[in-house]
Amino acid sequence: MSLLEISSIKKTYETGTESVEVLKDINLTAEEGTVIVITGESGSGKSTLLNLIGGIDSPTSGEIKVKNLIVTGKTEKELTHYRNKFIGFIFQFHFLLKDFTALENVMMPAIISGDNSELARQKASRLLGDVGLSQRNNHFFLQLSGGERQRVAVARALMNDPDLIIADEPTGNLDERNSGIVQDILFDMVKKYNKTMLLVTHDTAMAQRGDIHLILEHGVLTEK
Ligand SMILES: Nc1ncnc2c1ncn2[C@@H]1O[C@H](COP(=O)(O)OP(=O)(O)OP(=O)(O)O)[C@@H](O)[C@H]1O
Ligand SMILES: [Mg+2]
DSSP states (O other): OEEEEEEEEEEEEEOSSOEEEEEEEEEEEEETTOEEEEEOOTTSSHHHHHHHHTTSSOOSEEEEEETTEEOTTOOHHHHHHHHHHHEEEEOSSOOOOTTSBHHHHHHHHHHHHTOOHHHHHHHHHHHHHHTTOGGGTTOBGGGSOHHHHHHHHHHHHHTTOOSEEEEESTTTTSOHHHHHHHHHHHHHHHHHTTOEEEEEOSOHHHHTTSSEEEEEETTEEEEO
16 A cells, blocks of 8 residues: 655745745655655755655645645644654654653653553653663663664654654764664664655665665656
8 A cells, every 4th residue: 555645746945035946846655664765965855855744844736645644735733633643753863852851752742642641651661672772761861872862763753653754864963883773773663663764864875775765856756
């Protein structure tokens, strides 16, 4: 079954004096359980595309469907629900809340959904175990290394059992060794929980681990 269907997406940014046409005609279908890697030069529009699919921003025209739900044209309230339930985000910067422990950060998507907090705590603890951080449950943000923070972010992305993982340069801020660790954990988790993932990276080794590799260039996607 196709999980994601994108048709004729255009995105033009209007900045008062000029308009920048970033995405010209994006079409993409992602089957459930696949990892799609998108690469392209800096400024080619990769983050723009992920933000549209994740419901962070809206396209100028075209349609995005996730699990047969039309994402485009939704209200801000509907998009908040969509992001929380359907999408697991991992960014280059972890966006952990600094006054909360690793465990609480992982629980956060479930807390936002209003789920039972004891069950959420157990699940978050299991996910932290999955990413090899069971010894770090009660560490605060400042007590975690950069690599550990990204591992917490991976666990958090899986908390609400999302349909789609969106990862925008998840290892972009890490040294080579930690990049390798986070990469392995991310791919293991996607496999273990049978997730579909859209992954943007500048790392050629990681790009090769996807099932499909697409290049974003001149506002369109082409197969590598
Ligand atoms: N909010 C915005 N308003 C105006 N222009 C924007 C906005 N966001 C992005 N752009 C422009 O859109 C283009 C694509 O940006 P985007 O961040 O999607 O690129 P990218 O492929 O993710 O680059 P990188 O690899 O450096 O992360 C750039 O030219 C950028 O300047
Ligand atoms: Mg980007």
